Amino acid sequence: MTARDDEAAPTRQHDPCRTREVLDIVGDKWSLLVVRTLQEGPRRFTELKRAIDGISQRMLTVTLRSLERDGILTRTVRNVMPPHVSYELTPMGRTLQEATAPLLEWSHAYLPHIDAARAEYDTRTGSPTGRS
Amino acid sequence: MTARDDEAAPTRQHDPCRTREVLDIVGDKWSLLVVRTLQEGPRRFTELKRAIDGISQRMLTVTLRSLERDGILTRTVRNVMPPHVSYELTPMGRTLQEATAPLLEWSHAYLPHIDAARAEYDTRTGSPTGRS
DNA sequence: CGGAATCCATATCGATACTG
DNA sequence: CAGTATCGATATGGATTCCG
Numbered sequence: 001m002t003a004r005d006d007e008a009a010p011t012r013q014h015d016p017c018r019t020r021e022v023l024d025i026v027g028d029k030w031s032l033l034v035v036r037t038l039q040e041g042p043r044r045f046t047e048l049k050r051a052i053d054g055i056s057q058r059m060l061t062v063t064l065r066s067l068e069r070d071g072i073l074t075r076t077v078r079n080v081m082p083p084h085v086s087y088e089l090t091p092m093g094r095t096l097q098e099a100t101a102p103l104l105e106w107s108h109a110y111l112p113h114i115d116a117a118r119a120e121y122d123t124r125t126g127s128p129t130g131r132s
Numbered sequence: 133m134t135a136r137d138d139e140a141a142p143t144r145q146h147d148p149c150r151t152r153e154v155l156d157i158v159g160d161k162w163s164l165l166v167v168r169t170l171q172e173g174p175r176r177f178t179e180l181k182r183a184i185d186g187i188s189q190r191m192l193t194v195t196l197r198s199l200e201r202d203g204i205l206t207r208t209v210r211n212v213m214p215p216h217v218s219y220e221l222t223p224m225g226r227t228l229q230e231a232t233a234p235l236l237e238w239s240h241a242y243l244p245h246i247d248a249a250r251a252e253y254d255t256r257t258g259s260p261t262g263r264s
Numbered sequence: 265c266g267g268a269a270t271c272c273a274t275a276t277c278g279a280t281a282c283t284g
Numbered sequence: 285c286a287g288t289a290t291c292g293a294t295a296t297g298g299a300t301t302c303c304g
Contacts, residue, residue: 022239071249082285099238106231107154117203214265
């Protein structure tokens with residue numbers, strides 16, 4: 001349930017709930033990829049679909065709708081034949097892109113390290129990968 | 133200049149897979165919350181459970197195991213009665229915490245704006261989200 | 265105290281088919 | 285071209301119970 005009554009928040013140390021909500025926005029499988037692709041400028045539906053490898057039509061639509069609803073991007077329809085729909089980051093969307101940039105850079109830097117850590121863990125604990 | 137002539141606006145993909153993988157690490161429901169709580173120092177299991185409101189025992193265990201496997205945190209067991217298990221960020225875990233800090237700050241700043249954007253979108257489209 | 269194991273509800277996602 | 289609708293597989297997460 002999404003209870004929107006946060007006026008009774010105790011303001012203790014930091015607010016635990018809000019931190020989680022940001023993942024409801026960009027924590028899904030494709031949102032960050034869409035935001036990152038749109039960072040370079042407006043793109044059409046099929047352009048996005050081509051740019052984001054592996055995404056299905058359905059998930060692209062769902063992701064775009066969600067981001068549009070959250071005010072991260074805008075959807076502009078030109079009613080011609082064939083249809084022309086363009087997506088573009090809002091100012092808020094650009095601030096999101098900037099806020100996520102460090103995380104994307106981190107992933108670049110540390111994913112190999114994580115692969116190594118996983119392998120080491122699996123070896124140590126005798127997990128499926130290593131086997132005996 | 134341009135060796136290629138027809139590369140007007142290609143909408144290329146940078147590297148699609150790696151960007152996604154970071155979400156397999158911190159894109160779940162609780163990982164960022166755990167990392168953020170451990171930012172303040174080592175914590176025991178029950179301390180984490182109390183600090184992260186709403187998390188179940190199962191999900192805390194699962195999340196901690198995953199982060200341990202990825203080398204984000206360490207698990208230290210003191211074999212006494214009652215058992216004493218302490219979790220602590222690794223150096224790599226701290227770099228992750230720093231990389232996600234901007235995103236957490238962003239959520240702090242923009243979540244109210246997003247709530248407004250959602251309400252406006254739902255009103256505009258007559259969406260059934262909030263029900264009547 | 266700090267889990268592991270099981271059961272089950274829901275959320276998420278992909279594939280496919282159809283539409284204006 | 286840019287969707288929508290439906291279906292089914294799988295992932296995720298909560299509640300509960302048990303155990304050293």
